[in-house]
Amino acid sequence: MTESVINRIVAGPPAAGHTLTVATLAGVATVPLTEVYARAERLAVALAATGIGRGDRIGILAANRIEWVLLDLAALRLGAVTAGFEPAKFAADRDLVKRYSLTAMFTEPLAEVAGLIAGTDPAATPPRIEYGPRDVTTIKFTSGSTGQPKGLAATVGSIDSSINAVQQMMRHEARDNVFVFLPLSLLQQRYWVYSALAFGHDVTISTYEAAFAMMAPIEPTVVMGVPAFYETAKKHIESRASRDGDAKAAGRALFGTKIRYLWTGSAPARQSVLRFFGQIDMPIYEGYGLNETCIVAKNHPGAHREGSVGQVLPGKKVLFDADAVISVASEHPVNWRYEYADPGESERVFAPDGTVRTGDLGHIDSDGFLYIHGRADDVIVLDNGKKIIVRPLEEYLKASKAITEAVIFCPTQTHLVAVVSPADDPPDADAIWARLEQANASFGHDEQIKDLVIAAEPFSIDNGLLTSQFKPRRKRIMAAYVRQLNGF
Numbered sequence: 001m002t003e004s005v006i007n008r009i010v011a012g013p014p015a016a017g018h019t020l021t022v023a024t025l026a027g028v029a030t031v032p033l034t035e036v037y038a039r040a041e042r043l044a045v046a047l048a049a050t051g052i053g054r055g056d057r058i059g060i061l062a063a064n065r066i067e068w069v070l071l072d073l074a075a076l077r078l079g080a081v082t083a084g085f086e087p088a089k090f091a092a093d094r095d096l097v098k099r100y101s102l103t104a105m106f107t108e109p110l111a112e113v114a115g116l117i118a119g120t121d122p123a124a125t126p127p128r129i130e131y132g133p134r135d136v137t138t139i140k141f142t143s144g145s146t147g148q149p150k151g152l153a154a155t156v157g158s159i160d161s162s163i164n165a166v167q168q169m170m171r172h173e174a175r176d177n178v179f180v181f182l183p184l185s186l187l188q189q190r191y192w193v194y195s196a197l198a199f200g201h202d203v204t205i206s207t208y209e210a211a212f213a214m215m216a217p218i219e220p221t222v223v224m225g226v227p228a229f230y231e232t233a234k235k236h237i238e239s240r241a242s243r244d245g246d247a248k249a250a251g252r253a254l255f256g257t258k259i260r261y262l263w264t265g266s267a268p269a270r271q272s273v274l275r276f277f278g279q280i281d282m283p284i285y286e287g288y289g290l291n292e293t294c295i296v297a298k299n300h301p302g303a304h305r306e307g308s309v310g311q312v313l314p315g316k317k318v319l320f321d322a323d324a325v326i327s328v329a330s331e332h333p334v335n336w337r338y339e340y341a342d343p344g345e346s347e348r349v350f351a352p353d354g355t356v357r358t359g360d361l362g363h364i365d366s367d368g369f370l371y372i373h374g375r376a377d378d379v380i381v382l383d384n385g386k387k388i389i390v391r392p393l394e395e396y397l398k399a400s401k402a403i404t405e406a407v408i409f410c411p412t413q414t415h416l417v418a419v420v421s422p423a424d425d426p427p428d429a430d431a432i433w434a435r436l437e438q439a440n441a442s443f444g445h446d447e448q449i450k451d452l453v454i455a456a457e458p459f460s461i462d463n464g465l466l467t468s469q470f471k472p473r474r475k476r477i478m479a480a481y482v483r484q485l486n487g488f
Helices: 005-011 033-049 066-078 094-099 112-118 156-170 187-199 208-218 227-244 247-255 271-279 345-349 391-398 429-442 474-480 482-486
Strands: 019-024 027-032 057-061 081-085 104-107 136-141 151-155 177-180 202-205 222-224 261-264 284-290 294-298 316-320 325-330 356-364 370-375 379-381 387-389 403-409 416-422 449-454
Touching: 005 066, 005 156, 005 187, 019 033, 019 066, 019 208, 027 033, 027 208, 033 066, 033 112, 033 187, 057 066, 057 094, 066 081, 066 112, 066 136, 066 187, 136 156, 136 187, 151 156, 156 187, 156 294, 177 187, 177 208, 187 202, 208 227, 208 247, 227 247, 227 261, 227 271, 271 284, 294 316, 316 356, 345 356, 370 391, 387 391, 391 403, 391 416, 391 429, 403 474, 416 429, 416 482, 429 449, 474 482
Parallel strands: 019 202, 057 081, 057 104, 081 136, 177 202, 177 222, 222 261, 261 284, 416 449
Antiparallel strands: 019 027, 136 151, 284 294, 316 325, 325 356, 356 370, 379 387, 403 416
């Protein structure tokens, strides 16, 4: 039986010699993991003294910082449940505490954490606990495209199986420094802190705003990023290479000289971007997963196939219905229902055994590599009955340097219209229209894009048109440009 990562962490301090670095625009601080663990233990003692115990919920609404890590680890030591809230999505008020049944709530700037730690006996330790695979450590919230985010209680078994599978594939070791910058409210970002404690490597936590400034001085060996991040990085590297004539040197100047590999997932990555980084000796390994499933498939150094999202992980089984819609069965499901969702939403996604209907279309080749074709909900049915999978069209448009994002709609069921997020300000309209013409020359009769809308401002998290993982919110984009779309 594979060892539980979570139980390994709570059983005792990590081996000496490895560090946690927090690198933000406010500064850089590096702390030995043994000290991180000791502080978290003292914080757990302080929280226990306030009455927090097993099963109680601790809300954290703050940007990435070391106090976030300490609170999360303290919750693990107590058997409490962390509920991580993104500041851009939630407001710190009494309604939040009541809605999510929080025993305690910590908000920016988490200043009280230091005081709690200072007020405890350094020799005191919380009682030892042990987790079962169905126990819950965190409530995570889906990014969602509309309405309130859905809450999902994540089981220890699902966390353990994901981290162990990644370690088996990627072999993180003493020389590694894993660099993460997405919000710690996303459980997957905390995996790498757990991995560092369990397997003995360094980890650096940054923010999206600081990532490009911090990578070179930090010298990570692994960077965890979404496709949009690598799109921007590619532009930085190409710009520098156009002056210096050496893309590999430009890549090292941005990412540092020790990169072993780059990780991406959460949204489709362009093949041109994957190839670019491979050519400069910084391979990107794309994977596939959802909040409801954890990691399902992953390319890695021992098994990598271009265009796929990798082979299916141990403990996961990918199933297809008659329309090629993917469902995922797990040996250790994340859960069997949503904790917070509209009536019927859990039943729509989860089968009684925890199998998840993903809504994604795909296939598996003869060697077990999984390919994702798009979303079933995004298949457009024309009035002639022809079904159009929009992802290939959107990816083709986004291959233009003038376009950062493209979403295809069919407002009248007779023809396609694209809404594109421009890469430049002002937009390079000529290049955008030229790419549309190239698309129409490359795709079939029913896939012709009749017209397009150039977004008034780029899609972003701030304007609500991208999720926190930089995926387009289709319904919101359609609502924002419904007048233009209906004019065609």
